[in-house]
Amino acid sequence: MFAFVLRRIGQSAFVVLAMAALVFLSVYAIGNPIDILLAPDADQRERDEAIARLGLDKPVWVQFLTFLGNLAHGDLGKSFVFGSDAVSLILGRLPATLELAIVALVLATFIGIPLGMLAGLRSNTWVGRTVMTGSIIGFSLPNFWFGIMMILLFAVELQWLPSGGRGPTGKLFGLEFSLLNPAGWPNLVMPALTLAVYKVSLVTRLAYAGTREALLQEYVRFARAKGLSQTRIVGVHVLKNILIPIVTVLGLELGSMIAFAVVTETVFAWPGMGKLLIDSIARLDRPVIVAYLMIVVGLFTFINLLVDILYSTLDPRVRLADAGS
Amino acid sequence: MSDVAIEAIPAVETPLRRFIADYCANRLALAALVVVLVLALLSLLAPWIAPQNPYDLTQISIFDNMLKPGERSMDGNLFVLGTDEQGRDMLSAMLYGLKMSLFVGAASTAMGLAVGVSLGVTAAYFGGRIDAAIMRLVDLQLSFPAILIALILLAVLGKGVDKVILALTLVQWAYYARTVRGNALVERRREYIEAAQCLALPRSRIIFRHLLPNCMAPLIVIATVQVAHAISLEATLSFLGVGVPITEPSLGLLISNGYKYILSGKYWVSLFPGLLLLFTILTINLVGDHLRDLLNPRLKT
Numbered sequence: 001m002f003a004f005v006l007r008r009i010g011q012s013a014f015v016v017l018a019m020a021a022l023v024f025l026s027v028y029a030i031g032n033p034i035d036i037l038l039a040p041d042a043d044q045r046e047r048d049e050a051i052a053r054l055g056l057d058k059p060v061w062v063q064f065l066t067f068l069g070n071l072a073h074g075d076l077g078k079s080f081v082f083g084s085d086a087v088s089l090i091l092g093r094l095p096a097t098l099e100l101a102i103v104a105l106v107l108a109t110f111i112g113i114p115l116g117m118l119a120g121l122r123s124n125t126w127v128g129r130t131v132m133t134g135s136i137i138g139f140s141l142p143n144f145w146f147g148i149m150m151i152l153l154f155a156v157e158l159q160w161l162p163s164g165g166r167g168p169t170g171k172l173f174g175l176e177f178s179l180l181n182p183a184g185w186p187n188l189v190m191p192a193l194t195l196a197v198y199k200v201s202l203v204t205r206l207a208y209a210g211t212r213e214a215l216l217q218e219y220v221r222f223a224r225a226k227g228l229s230q231t232r233i234v235g236v237h238v239l240k241n242i243l244i245p246i247v248t249v250l251g252l253e254l255g256s257m258i259a260f261a262v263v264t265e266t267v268f269a270w271p272g273m274g275k276l277l278i279d280s281i282a283r284l285d286r287p288v289i290v291a292y293l294m295i296v297v298g299l300f301t302f303i304n305l306l307v308d309i310l311y312s313t314l315d316p317r318v319r320l321a322d323a324g325s
Numbered sequence: 326m327s328d329v330a331i332e333a334i335p336a337v338e339t340p341l342r343r344f345i346a347d348y349c350a351n352r353l354a355l356a357a358l359v360v361v362l363v364l365a366l367l368s369l370l371a372p373w374i375a376p377q378n379p380y381d382l383t384q385i386s387i388f389d390n391m392l393k394p395g396e397r398s399m400d401g402n403l404f405v406l407g408t409d410e411q412g413r414d415m416l417s418a419m420l421y422g423l424k425m426s427l428f429v430g431a432a433s434t435a436m437g438l439a440v441g442v443s444l445g446v447t448a449a450y451f452g453g454r455i456d457a458a459i460m461r462l463v464d465l466q467l468s469f470p471a472i473l474i475a476l477i478l479l480a481v482l483g484k485g486v487d488k489v490i491l492a493l494t495l496v497q498w499a500y501y502a503r504t505v506r507g508n509a510l511v512e513r514r515r516e517y518i519e520a521a522q523c524l525a526l527p528r529s530r531i532i533f534r535h536l537l538p539n540c541m542a543p544l545i546v547i548a549t550v551q552v553a554h555a556i557s558l559e560a561t562l563s564f565l566g567v568g569v570p571i572t573e574p575s576l577g578l579l580i581s582n583g584y585k586y587i588l589s590g591k592y593w594v595s596l597f598p599g600l601l602l603l604f605t606i607l608t609i610n611l612v613g614d615h616l617r618d619l620l621n622p623r624l625k626t
Contacts, residue, residue, distance in 0.1 A: 140607040142557050144564045145580050145599035156590050256470040263561055281480045304468050
């Protein structure tokens with residue numbers, strides 16, 4: 001077990017290092033940030049000064065080694081645009097993105113599971129067929145377009161909800177959260193729903209398949225034979241058993257939701273890290289792009305490592321197969 | 326439907342005919358397939374059937390800009406779906422945009438298939454180190470979400486149709502590689518491969534003529550769904566400003582253009598291209614969904 005964990009950690013470190021090289025080199029290839037940062041009428045002296053200040057005059061490999069050394073200290077340089085530390089800039093935006101992703105995840109669970117179970121219980125009626133066709137529509141909806149249409153309907157036509165931005169927030173441990181301030185809730189509704197649509201379809205399908213399978217099991221037949229009510233059978237026996245795969249999948253999906261929040265945040269001008277990334281790409285703000293990518297790579301590698309170790313604890317076959325190859 | 330086919334040609338019920346009959350038994354899936362084909366045809370015929378060429382500056386007039394659906398221009402042309410901020414007919418722009426979206430989706434899927442299948446079959450056939458190396462790469466790629474990989478690649482490569490196709494190819498290949506490898510590992514232990522090896526057929530012939538055709542079923546399903554996924558991803562990337570250039574807009578870019586006018590209530594610039602995009606993705610997904618049901622051996626009794 002110890003050797004397995006050690007090997008996996010080694011592999012993860014290698015992945016992070018490889019991605020660091022890839023990210024750095026590829027971002028280095030994008031345009032010259034000086035052209036964007038300086039006023040068009042800047043003279044050569046101002047230009048040279050700015051280049052020297054940002055360290056852009058050194059060879060690529062020197063810049064990369066400096067970058068690796070700084071990476072070890074958790075320092076990924078200063079934003080060209082904001083002038084402040086890139087990592088803290090992104091981490092400052094992290095709570096907004098995390099809040100959005102978690103609210104969307106909760107929404108997906110509470111909408112998807114009942115829908116999927118309903119479809120599973122009535123799989124041969126029009127209810128079941130409608131829900132399952134609806135889930136295909138949910139899979140097919142272009143996410144950003146759905147967001148735009150929500151703005152059109154609820155913000156422009158009906159004027160029920162604000163069209164974008166984060167609104168008032170409440171503070172907890174010095175971090176800002178919309179959930180803590182009821183005045184900020186309306187701002188959260190549309191972005192969270194938009195981010196949740198795809199996952200609602202996913203959860204619905206999982207719950208549907210799980211329910212249909214569970215209904216054929218012995219324990220359900222036994223519960224029926226015992227004379228338990230339908231509500232109890234479905235609400236306790238079936239629900240408990242379909243939850244395991246759903247929770248596993250949703251845990252893994254949290255990461256992809258943080259990545260996909262890039263789109264939702266752009267549509268609703270939500271001040272999270274995804275919006276920051278898109279703005280930075282447009283402004284060629286290299287340190288911020290690099291820092292975002294490294295933080296996300298680190299996050300994903302960590303989640304994958306955790307899942308691997310967890311699975312190997314639960315199922316020794318994974319560990320043995322790995323040692324054998 | 327299947328009864329008719331069997332009665333008409335009783336002696337030759339080939340697997341392909343049976344498959345076609347099975348497919349047509351589901352009305353929704355049949356309708357979806359027809360719609361997909363019609364959409365593809367419409368997009369191919371766009372230069373001939375569109376009311377105007379939206380990128381020919383001599384045909385559009387800035388005075389016709391932002392007309393509502395159903396309004397007429399100064400010289401009496403009808404704009405069924407309205408016009409955009411430069412006076413382009415939305416219907417024409419959508420037909421051209423559909424062509425771009427379908428082209429990017431199909432081209433990137435075809436290239437992803439070629440790359441993924443080659444690497445997957447290689448991994449399965451040779452095994453050992455080669456297999457381990459390729460599959461590690463697949464694992465690595467699949468552990469990151471597609472949107473993130475495409476975004477990084479395009480941030481680096483810049484805008485352009487060819488670059489979007491390249492990025493979407495690199496996003497997709499891993500799915501095909503993993504599927505083909507899994508199937509090929511099972512198939513290569515079958516007797517017909519052994520027989521082919523005994524006949525001393527060249528390796529490439531065994532791989533491409535014997536092994537690969539037997540791994541096709543799951544690939545067809547995944548590739549169908551991936552076309553829809555690629556179209557959706559391309560639209561998203563274009564919306565984020567890293568996709569196709571403004572001179573060759575896809576449906577995604579048309580929606581993105583309309584986004585600017587949403588707050589002033591000018592709905593038609595992004596509503597109609599979005600509906601067409603949704604319809605395209607939805608019908609392709611419906612076809613894929615039904616193919617999965619048909620080609621999944623576990624559901625056959």
